[in-house]
């Protein structure tokens with residue numbers, strides 16, 4: 777059942793400290809499990825509702841940028857590192873080769889002009905808490921030679937195929953501040969076909 781405002785948990789940071797308000801743990805009445813064949817008790821359900829506080833830490837700029845229609849990545853700028861100049865998307869706070877802190881870079885334009893489908897998989901059945909429309913078209917997005925990684929995302933509009941050009945879309949109208957605010961569509965998809973809340 778959707779929660780009322782009084783049943784939700786809220787968090788803000790004030791003066792460098794987490795301030796929480798509202799409810800973070802809700803217990804509901806349990807239910808018995810009866811064995812109908814033998815008319816005996818077999819167990820009980822255990823409903824528990826918990827709100828988890830997930831801190832993004834150094835990845836926070838990535839998620840915030842999605843809400844503004846921008847795709848941020850990171851790059852190793854360490855002169856002494858063999859991977860200098862490598863761009864990482866997904867966003868890596870530290871370079872995996874030299875462990876120095878990476879530089880944040882904007883790759884929105886690169887994604888708009890260079891992104892292609894490296895591979896894909898179509899999923900007709902999903903796990904618990906799925907909010908995506910099914911079937912889900914998972915794609916592995918390849919950018920260019922500067923980007924040394926492949927990004928897992930979903931193709932929201934169009935039929936996936938290896939090598940097809942895709943462009944990013946962003947949930948800028950009602951952002952969730954999660955990875956679900958970033959999706960891809962085939963190149964030349966009209967704006968009118970984008971999912972609700974999404975823009976190029």
Ligand SMILES: [Zn+2]
Pocket residue numbers: 852853854857858859860871872873874875876
């Ligand atoms: Zn490095």
